[in-house]
Amino acid sequence: MSKDLIRKTEIVSNASKDASKDALKKSERTEVDEAAAALAARMLFGAEPRPVQDHPRIILALDATSSMGEYIPKRRITLEAAAAIANALFVKAGSTGLQVKLAFFRGDDQFSKKPRQLRFSNKWYTTANELVRAIAAIEHQPGWTQHCALLRHVAEEAKKQAIQEVVIISDAFEQQTPLRAQGDDLKAALIHAKRLRDLGTTITFSFLGIIRGGCPLDRAGMNAEQAFRDIVEANGGVCFLFDPAHLTERFSEIAERAALAAKGDAIGAQALLEHLQAVPFDMAVNERVAKCETARSTDEQT
Numbered sequence: 001m002s003k004d005l006i007r008k009t010e011i012v013s014n015a016s017k018d019a020s021k022d023a024l025k026k027s028e029r030t031e032v033d034e035a036a037a038a039l040a041a042r043m044l045f046g047a048e049p050r051p052v053q054d055h056p057r058i059i060l061a062l063d064a065t066s067s068m069g070e071y072i073p074k075r076r077i078t079l080e081a082a083a084a085i086a087n088a089l090f091v092k093a094g095s096t097g098l099q100v101k102l103a104f105f106r107g108d109d110q111f112s113k114k115p116r117q118l119r120f121s122n123k124w125y126t127t128a129n130e131l132v133r134a135i136a137a138i139e140h141q142p143g144w145t146q147h148c149a150l151l152r153h154v155a156e157e158a159k160k161q162a163i164q165e166v167v168i169i170s171d172a173f174e175q176q177t178p179l180r181a182q183g184d185d186l187k188a189a190l191i192h193a194k195r196l197r198d199l200g201t202t203i204t205f206s207f208l209g210i211i212r213g214g215c216p217l218d219r220a221g222m223n224a225e226q227a228f229r230d231i232v233e234a235n236g237g238v239c240f241l242f243d244p245a246h247l248t249e250r251f252s253e254i255a256e257r258a259a260l261a262a263k264g265d266a267i268g269a270q271a272l273l274e275h276l277q278a279v280p281f282d283m284a285v286n287e288r289v290a291k292c293e294t295a296r297s298t299d300e301q302t
Helices: 003-028 031-045 079-096 128-136 147-160 186-198 219-235 244-262 266-277 293-301
Strands: 057-063 099-106 117-120 165-170 202-207 238-241
Touching (some): 057 128, 057 244, 099 147, 117 147, 147 165, 147 186, 147 219, 186 202, 186 219, 219 238
Parallel strands (some): 057 099, 165 202, 202 238
């Protein structure tokens, strides 16, 4: 074998070893490490150029895990609620050319043999009717929440094109534990929230609330409220109760804010955001107030 060939073989071999080491190091990095690295890279190198936008974009994400389905009625969005949301978004956006992408997560726990899923629609919906049909077609399945993965995917999407809002409708934030390895990582979610803030994407949580008399069972609800508040604080977003009586009002405001932000009216968009942040938040469901003092006391004792 010639010296040149031996030398080339050594170079290729060393490069292969280095690549393997890099891959190993990357596999050892946690979700928090990956999120922090992405945030740091953006702070150091700035945003990549994105195409000029002439219409607002909203990602509507649904928790489709049928939380606490073995104890309480499944909390899937009714056809009436889906219509109220979709109509409010598109009517208020008017002729701005609003685009809405639908996302959901569900599946894969001890109660379900269905695979773990986090899915985004292949298209951006441009009419209320097609969005309503898409929401109604989603089947709920037991499984752990995936807010962290959802926010990570939205951040990657927002790097490619401007997205003004990600609206998440959920009732739980099930954090990772030794027995729940596939649960959410709140620290990573907070970093992704900051990434989205820097990308110009506001996070809005529509909290499904907790059920009267269900607090000892539905503890994820109480924990979720604080997790959602922490995430929107890191992002500069907003959290409000999913109340069927006020869906039209809330989602009209979301559409209006997205339209203002898309056309560059930062002052108007911020004023409307501050109005949304000032909306009183009460853990009521259909005019019922959940009393959770007993459950909180139990949690503190355990």
